[in-house]
Every structure is written in structure tokens, then in C-alpha cells.
Amino acid sequence: MGHMAATEPLALHMKGPNAFFEEERKGWHGYIEWEKYPEKKAEAAKILAAYDFPPPPEFQLVQIPPGRNPLVEGVRWKQYHAALGPTLRDLPDQSWDFVKKEKSADMLHVLDFPYNGEPPRARLVGNEITPNEDMFVRNHGGIPVIEEDEYFLDIGGLVNNEKKLTLKDLKSQDLFPRQTNVVTLQCSGTRRIEQIHEYPGDGDELINAPWGEGAIGTARWTGVSLKKVIKYCGGLKEGGKHLEFYGADTYFKKGNVMNYVVSVPWRKVKVNEVLLAWEMNGKPLPHMHGAPLRVVVFGYIGARSVKWVYRIKAISEPSSAPVQKKEYLYYNPQIGKHNATYSSGFSIQDMPVASAIMTPVDKDVIVHDGKISLRGWAYSGGGHWPERVEVSNDGGSVWYETPYERLTTKYYHAWRIWEIEVPVDAEGWLEFVVRCWDNALNTQPTFVRSTWNWDLHVTSSCHRIKIFSVNKTRLATAKRLAEMEKRNIPLLPLTRPLELDLEDDTDYVAEMARRGGRDPEE
Numbered sequence: 001m002g003h004m005a006a007t008e009p010l011a012l013h014m015k016g017p018n019a020f021f022e023e024e025r026k027g028w029h030g031y032i033e034w035e036k037y038p039e040k041k042a043e044a045a046k047i048l049a050a051y052d053f054p055p056p057p058e059f060q061l062v063q064i065p066p067g068r069n070p071l072v073e074g075v076r077w078k079q080y081h082a083a084l085g086p087t088l089r090d091l092p093d094q095s096w097d098f099v100k101k102e103k104s105a106d107m108l109h110v111l112d113f114p115y116n117g118e119p120p121r122a123r124l125v126g127n128e129i130t131p132n133e134d135m136f137v138r139n140h141g142g143i144p145v146i147e148e149d150e151y152f153l154d155i156g157g158l159v160n161n162e163k164k165l166t167l168k169d170l171k172s173q174d175l176f177p178r179q180t181n182v183v184t185l186q187c188s189g190t191r192r193i194e195q196i197h198e199y200p201g202d203g204d205e206l207i208n209a210p211w212g213e214g215a216i217g218t219a220r221w222t223g224v225s226l227k228k229v230i231k232y233c234g235g236l237k238e239g240g241k242h243l244e245f246y247g248a249d250t251y252f253k254k255g256n257v258m259n260y261v262v263s264v265p266w267r268k269v270k271v272n273e274v275l276l277a278w279e280m281n282g283k284p285l286p287h288m289h290g291a292p293l294r295v296v297v298f299g300y301i302g303a304r305s306v307k308w309v310y311r312i313k314a315i316s317e318p319s320s321a322p323v324q325k326k327e328y329l330y331y332n333p334q335i336g337k338h339n340a341t342y343s344s345g346f347s348i349q350d351m352p353v354a355s356a357i358m359t360p361v362d363k364d365v366i367v368h369d370g371k372i373s374l375r376g377w378a379y380s381g382g383g384h385w386p387e388r389v390e391v392s393n394d395g396g397s398v399w400y401e402t403p404y405e406r407l408t409t410k411y412y413h414a415w416r417i418w419e420i421e422v423p424v425d426a427e428g429w430l431e432f433v434v435r436c437w438d439n440a441l442n443t444q445p446t447f448v449r450s451t452w453n454w455d456l457h458v459t460s461s462c463h464r465i466k467i468f469s470v471n472k473t474r475l476a477t478a479k480r481l482a483e484m485e486k487r488n489i490p491l492l493p494l495t496r497p498l499e500l501d502l503e504d505d506t507d508y509v510a511e512m513a514r515r516g517g518r519d520p521e522e
Contacts, residue, residue: 018085019047019083019084019085020085020086021040021044021085021087021088022087023087025150026150027146027147027149027150027151028144028145028146028147028150028151028248029145029146030087030088030091030094030142030143030144030145030248030249030250031144031146031248031308031310032087032088032250033259034258035246035258035259035261035311041256041257041258044084044256044257045255045256045257047084048080048083048084048252048256048257049255051079051083053076053079054075054076054079055076056076056205057072057073057075057205058203059071059072059196059205059210060196060200060201060203061200064210069108069109070109070110070111071108071109071110071111071210072110072111072112072205072210073112073113074092074111074112074113074114074205074206076205077092077113077141077205077206077252078092080252080257081250084257088142088250091141091142091143092112092113092142094142094143094145095113095114095115095139095142095143096113096115098115098143098286098287098288099117099137099288102132102133102287102288103117103133103134103137104119104120104123104134106119106120107119107134108120108212108214110209110210110212110215111205111206111209113142114140114206115137115139115143115288116137116138116139116206116209116211117136118136118211118212118213118214118215119134119136119214121212121214121358121359121361122358122359122375124214124216124217124377125358125359125375125376125377125417127417128218128408128409128417129182129218129219129281130217130218130219131281132219132280132281132283132286132289135185135217135219135280135289136187136214136215136216136217137288137289138187138215138302138303139249139288139307140206140247140249140251140260140323141249141250141251141252141260142249142250143249143287143288143308144248144249144308145287146248146291146292146308148167148291148292151166151167151292151293152164152165152166152167152310153166153167153170153276153293153309153311153312154310154311154312155229155230155233155311155312155313156311156312156314157240157244157312157313157314157315158236158237158238158239158240158314158315159233159234159235159236159237159240159314160233160234160235160236160237161233161234162233163229163232163233165229167278167293170223170224170229170276170278170293171278175232176224176225176228176229176232177225177228178222178223178224179222179223179224179225179272179275180220180221180222181275181296181413182220182221182411182413182414183218183219183221183275183296183298183299183413183414184216184217184218184379184381184413184415185216185217185219185296185302185305186215186216186301186302186351186354186379186381187211187216187301187302188301188302188303188328188348188351188457188458189208189211189215189456189457190211190213190214190215190216190354190356190458190459191211191212191213191215191354191356191459191463192208192209192211192457192459193210193211193212194448194459194461194463195448195451195456195459196210196456198448198452199448199449199452201336201452201454201455201456202337202454202455207455208456213356213357213358213463214358216377216379216415218414218415219280219281220280220281220282221275221277221279221280222277222278222279222280222282223275223276223277223278223293223296224275224276225272225274225275225276226243226269226274226275226276226295226312227269227270227271227272227274229276229312230243230269230314236266236314237314239316240266240314240315240316241265241266241315241316241317242263242264242265242266242314242315242316242318242319243263243264243265243266243274243312243313243315244261244262244312244313244319244321245261245262245263245264245295245304245309245311245312246259246260246261246306246309246311246312246313247259247306247307247308247309247310248308248309248310249307249308251322253322253323253326256322258321258322260306260323261319261321261323261324262303262304262306262319262321262323263304263315263318263319263321263324264297264300264304264349265318266314268297268298268300273297273298273299273383273413274295274297274298275295275296275297275298276293276294276295276309277290277293277294277295277296278291278292278293290306290307290308290309291308293309294306294307294308294309295307295309298383298412298413299350299351299381299382299383299413300349300350300351300381300382301328301349301350301351301381303323303327303328303348304349318347324347325342326342327455328347328348328455328457329342329345329346329347329348329455329457330345330346330347330348330455330457330458331344331345331453331455332453333449333452335453335454336454337454340454345453345455348457348458350382351379351380351381351382351458352442352444352458352460353378353379353380353384353386353436353437353438353442353443353444353460354378354379354380354436354444354459354460355376355377355386355389355434355436355444355462355463356376356377356434356463357374357375357376357391357432357463357465358375358376358377359373359374359375359376360372360465360467361465362466362467363465363466363467364465364467364468365467365468365470365491365494366467366468366470367470367472367491368424368469368470368471368472369471369472369473370423370425370471371421371424372393372421372422372424372432372467372469373419373420373421373422374391374419374420374422374434375417375419375420376417376418376434376463377415377416377417378407378415378416378418378434378436379414379415379416379436380436380438380439380442381413383412383413384438384439384440384442385410385411385412385414385416385438385439386407386410386416386418386436386437386438387437387438387439388401388402388436388437389402389407389416389418389420389434389435389436389437390402390434390435390436390437391420391432391433391434392433392434393423393426393430393431393432394426394430394431395431395433395464396431396433396446396462399435400420400422400423402418402419402420403420406418406419424471425471426471427469427470427471427474427477428468428469429466429467429468429469430466430467430468430469431464431465431466431467432464432465432467434462434463444460444461444462445460445461445462446461446462447461447462448461449461468494483500484498484500487499487500
């Protein structure tokens with residue numbers, strides 16, 4: 001299964017009026033300004049209300065067929081864009097064009113549109129710094145295409161001097177010192193599939209897409225500290241405590257349309273942990289990752305690192321925009337569809353300590369000589385860093401520490417890739433578990449149940465995989481494997497019945513005699 005063109009499924013559901021909303025600025029394709037114009041928002045909401053959109057797809061209670069890629073299509077989101085007219089209608093197809101140009105061909109497409117995708121597991125942990133083409137993508141809408149020469153950033157609100165800065169201004173080292181940092185970005189949906197498999201939750205395909213372990217990546221970002229930009233604007237006025245970021249993509253929630261808007265507190269900005277970045281791993285930002293300028297917030301949930309940022313506003317309280325106020329909330333496990341309120345969840349900011357086994361993968365069959373190699377990532381946000389990674393081969397009773405020389409570089413705001421050989425004598429199904437300890441002695445909850453929440457965010461529990469162990473140092477196993485190789489009988493798939501007798505009659509009689517027979521003598 002591949003990308004479905006945005007216009008293919010529309011005829012079944014679209015019954016509303018024609019619409020047209022102009023692009024706001026020359027050279028800013030796909031950007032419509034909603035936040036300045038309440039009447040335009042109201043008109044768009046009225047148009048959307050006239051359509052019979054399909055319900056969200058069921059991808060939690062019904063298993064997604066193996067091999068499907070994209071896992072979920074996002075039909076509703078394509079139709080929302082089409083309903084608002086030609087300036088947004090073709091963004092799903094244009095978004096897919098950028099996937100083909102900027103991302104690796106073998107990405108796992110978690111959501112067709114808005115595009116969400118993660119790289120193959122083994123390759124993600126093959127590099128301490130994630131190549132641009134393998135960095136996960138978590139988009140909330142289409143991809144605006146903004147010409148660099150036409151770009152400018154508005155700084156306003158509770159600053160002493162409002163400014164309009166071009167990209168050339170921001171890049172000028174006469175105005176601003178340049179800053180480069182190695183920073184991990186992580187989606188709060190990382191490893192969500194584990195919650196879905198055991199305890200399903202809210203089923204919006206955009207907000208709760210079925211991510212695996214690859215919604216995380218690390219890049220070397222270059223730009224200017226937002227603190228320096230605010231200083232250039234004369235600093236904050238009294239009462240300025242938060243910085244609100246506006247993204248040029250169009251977002252939808254519960255029948256309303258808006259730009260993507262979130263905020264971070266000033267305390268995060270003033271320690272130079274919010275970067276306005278135009279470069280990713282020594283190259284200009286890819287379109288999919290926010291070109292020409294994006295926000296990178298160190299150690300926070302990825303949702304605060306706004307792409308295609310066009311306005312920054314100093315405000316007195318956290319943003320009341322829907323993405324900040326109504327999404328990315330962490331609920332108590334007793335909260336659900338029957339009783340959830342926005343105020344009963346707390347806002348996710350710092351990312352907790354987490355880790356994952358990337359190779360082998362769940363249900364792998366491993367033939368080994370008494371040791372099994374595992375590789376994965378470990379991360380802790382909020383300025384913490386992984387100090388120790390431990391792996392268990394028995395479900396979590398006995399833990400083996402990853403040797404320090406098998407951990408990658410230690411950074412204040414980035415992951416560490418780890419690798420370990422674990423001694424394994426037992427055969428059959430074994431449960432391998434990884435956990436990380438950070439520098440503040442934080443570690444991970446033991447089970448998925450401990451981290452379950454209605455919106456299925458932040459699966460920070462110990463990551464578990466089941467491996468079928470075949471230990472060829474055992475004589476009987478070595479003999480069987482040799483016989484299978486001689487007869488050209490594959491071990492995989494494991495569930496296929498063996499095409500030879502398990503034992504000949506002579507061996508059976510001798511062995512049963514040694515075991516005392518099937519029945520007691522008296």
C-alpha cells in the first residue's frame with residue numbers, strides 16, 4: 001500500500017460549499033494566517049460543519065494488517081484540507097512529494113497525512129547523530145514552502161521593542177552570536193504501539209498515531225539562541241513569562257481551524273535552551289523539518305519545537321491555543337472517555353528517562369553460542385543524561401550493565417546509543433528488558449500498565465521484547481541444527497512443523513529406558 005492521492009476518497013463524503021482562502025504572503029506557499037482573523041476562523045468552521053467527514057479509523061481494537069505502509073492514511077485530514085479550497089487542497093500530495101525527496105525510501109510511514117514517519121530500527125541506532133534523511137517526522141499539517149528571501153520573523157507581545165527580522169538578520173553574526181548544539185528530539189508518542197497493544201486509548205489517528213520505537217532522533221542544530229533575540233528586542237516587559245511560537249502550518253481540532261501554536265516558559269529561554277535553527281547537521285533545514293527556520297527546545301517534548309515558525313509573542317501565561325491547552329496532556333490512569341477534562345491532565349514538557357531495544361526486534365529467533373547482542377538508545381530530557389543502561393534476559397530479575405565503552409558520547413541534551421552482549425544459557429521464549437538510569441537517579445517504570453494514560457503519551461516504561469533463544473552450545477541443539485542444515489530444512493518460520501522425525505526408534509527406546517519408561521512399575 002502506498003500514498004493515496006488526496007482527491008481519491010473525497011467524492012464519497014464532500015457535500016459542502018466551495019471555499020477559497022488566500023495565502024497570506026508572497027513566497028509563502030501553503031501558509032494561511034488564521035490567528036489574526038477570528039472572522040476567517042469562523043467562516044472556515046462553518047464550511048467544515050457543512051461536510052460529512054468520515055469517522056476516525058479503528059487501528060487499536062482491530063489489528064493493522066502486517067506489512068501495511070502507511071499504517072494509517074489520514075483520510076479525514078486530507079478532506080479537511082480539501083474542504084477549505086485550492087490553497088490547501090493539494091498539500092497532502094505535495095507533502096508526499098517531500099517524503100520522496102527528503103526521506104529514506106524505506107521509512108515506516110506511520111501516517112500518510114499529515115506525514116508521520118520513522119526510520120528502520122537497526123539503522124536509527126547505527127549513528128550517534130541521525131542523518132537528516134533518517135530523522136523521524138511528526139507533522140501536524142501540510143508543509144508550507146517559504147522562500148528564504150521572502151521570509152521574516154515577527155517578535156512581539158510583551159517585549160520592549162517589537163521587531164521584524166529577516167533570515168539574513170538572524171544569520172548576521174554582527175547582530176547575534178551563532179550557536180550549535182547536539183539535541184535529541186522525541187515525540188511523546190514514541191513506543192505508543194505498546195500501550196495500544198495492551199490498553200487502547202483515545203483513537204484520533206493524528207494525535208495518537210501508532211508510533212514504534214523510532215520517533216526519536218538526534219541532530220547537530222545551528223542557529224541563534226532565542227534569549228539573544230529577545231535581548232535584541234530590549235528584553236521582556238513586566239509580566240512577560242512565556243514565549244508563544246506560531247507555525248505556518250494549518251491545524252484542525254474539533255471542527256475548528258488554526259495555525260499551530262504552543263509556548264514555553266521564559267525560564268527555559270533564559271538558559272539558552274531554545275534555539276532558532278536554520279541548519280541541521282551542517283546542511284540547510286529540510287522542508288519537512290521546518291525550513292527556513294524552526295524552534296528547537298532542548299529536553300522538551302518535540303511538540304514545542306515548532307517548525308516554519310513565523311511569529312514569536314511574549315505573553316504572561318502559558319498559551320491558551322488548543323495544542324498547548326488541550327493536547328499533550330498526561331492523565332491519571334482512571335481518566336478516560338467517560339470523565340476526561342483538559343484541566344485534569346498536566347502539560348507534558350520535560351521528557352522523562354526512557355530507552356528501547358532496537359535490535360533484535362520482538363519475536364526474533366536468535367541462534368547463538370551463549371551470548372546475544374542487543375543495541376538500542378537511551379535518553380532523558382530536561383537537561384539530564386543517561387548514565388547507566390541495564391539489560392535483563394529474564395523479564396527483569398537479573399540485570400546486566402552495559403559497559404561504559406559501549407555507550408556513545410555523553411551530551412547534556414541528547415541520547416546515548418548502547419550495545420551489550422548478554423550471557424544466555426536458556427532456550428525457548430525469553431523476555432529481554434532494558435532500563436536506563438539518568439544522572440539524577442531517575443529510572444523507568446517496570447511495566448506499560450504503570451505508564452498508561454488515555455491519550456497514550458510518553459511510553460516511558462521499561463522496553464520489553466520476546467526472543468526465541470536457540471543455544472547451539474547445547475549438544476542436542478547443535479545436533480538438530482546440523483541435521484536440518486544437511487537436509488536443507490530452514491529454522492524459519494519458527495511455527496512451521498519440522499519436516500523430519502524428532503527421534504528414530506532406536507534412540508527413543510534407549511532414552512526411555514534411561515528415563516524409567518512412561519509409567520511407574522508399581
